[in-house]
Amino acid sequence: MATPEDAAVPDVERDASGETLAEVRSLGAGAPVLAFDVGGTDIKSALFDADGTAWGLRRTPTPVARGDRTEVLIERLGVLAAELRAAYPNVVPQAAGLVVPGIVDADAGLGVFASNLGWHDSPLRDLAAARLGLPVAFDHDVRAASWAEHRLGGARAYQNSVVLVIGTGIAGALLVGGVPYTAGGYAGEIGHSPIADGPLCACGARGCLEAVASAGAIARRYREATGVTPDGAKDVIARAAAGDEVAAEIWSSALDALTMSLAQITAVVAPEAIVIGGGLSRAGGALFDKLRARLAARLSFHRIPELVPAELSGNAGILGAALRAREIA
Incomplete structure (x- = not known):
């Protein structure tokens, strides 16, 4: 094995997930x-x-x-x-x-x-x-x-999976038979799949999932509705749990939008698992438990995918x- 020198490149930092x-x-x-x-x-x-x-x-x-x-x-x-x-x-x-x-x-x-x-x-x-x-x-x-999630992380047990990263925006990728499906670079734009007639998305389309259910959108929608700037989506979720009706409506509508998108993916692609990462994934049961219940209630004969937290942050x-x-x- 090559042994690195004791000298280190400066400015090693914790990343956004807190990992060193x-x-x-x-x-x-x-x-x-x-x-x-x-x-x-x-x-x-x-x-x-x-x-x-x-x-x-x-x-x-x-x-x-x-x-x-x-x-x-x-x-x-x-x-x-x-x-x-x-x-x-x-x-x-x-x-x-x-x-x-x-x-x-x-x-x-x-x-x-x-x-x-x-x-x-x-x-x-x-x-x-x-x-x-x-x-x-x-x-x-x-x-x-x-x-990386397929080889080392949350998707490694599945040959057919979708990885969804929910942060400021929403990005995705598809693995079919253990191979990424790319379509010349255009596949996987789950955040820009339409789930409603509005609002206007930054991409220019209307009703994109990202414009309703990303962490950035959840915080923005709460600020627009109340005039109060929350400390990100996690703050809106906490306010919803504490009885804030506006926060609860925004969080519920975000879950509905995510459920709709996951139901469409399930019906068309039938992945074994949907691996969810990004900042919103750290909501834990507030996200995963509710999505599992809503997805099961929305679908019928379909194979319900496992909803798995990403591991590599x-x-x-x-x-x-x-x-x-x-x-x-």
Whole structure:
């Protein structure tokens, strides 16, 4: 096994789920790889050794530029890779994994569209490979996270599953026969499936699930209804449990919307399990127990999927990036 140097990349932080470097699940034995999970506001980066341990895991700001951020992003990835290689010279990466949001054509290596990062049909995989001097595995961030959940987390017992991430927005991914179903990058947009005639979604469509039942939407709807700014969706759920009628109506309507969407997925895809992650998943029984009951009441002959909490939390994306990188190392 390559032994990392004692020096450490600075600024290792807890991620949004509270996990630290030591708590990141191991990939198991395999090739050493670099991994990058790019978001609109930050980049999570790490170097995984031959035992699958993550080193130098940290968040750094996603670089800002007017319009298309491709050029500044690729340059930042080069800097992050150089820092990791310098800090851990005995871990020599054989490939890199890069996952990004938006519409992604993984086979072509293209960032087809990402509104918050400004690109259209950007050849991110090839540009990253040239900058890093390594083969690069490229994928959608939530699809990569679902792959990590399939290989290492809550979905590992199921060949046919849906991974749903409910946070500020709602994102999803489908695994059919143990293989991600991508449809050129357009599959899995569960958050933008229509469940009602309104409200208007940020994507421009009306009645998207995300506009009603995401954690961001729950907090926003409570603020609009009361003039009070809650401390996120968890605060709205707590207020509902304490007898706040407005909070209870908003939370119930969010559960109804989620139930409708899960019922449609169940009828069409018939997954064995729906794995739910993201901030709202930490509501525990307030989410899972109520969804199970409502889903069972809504359906009839259908195979009711198991509703399973995601296990990898905020680290699923970077673990997925590393797993993808190992496939081409």
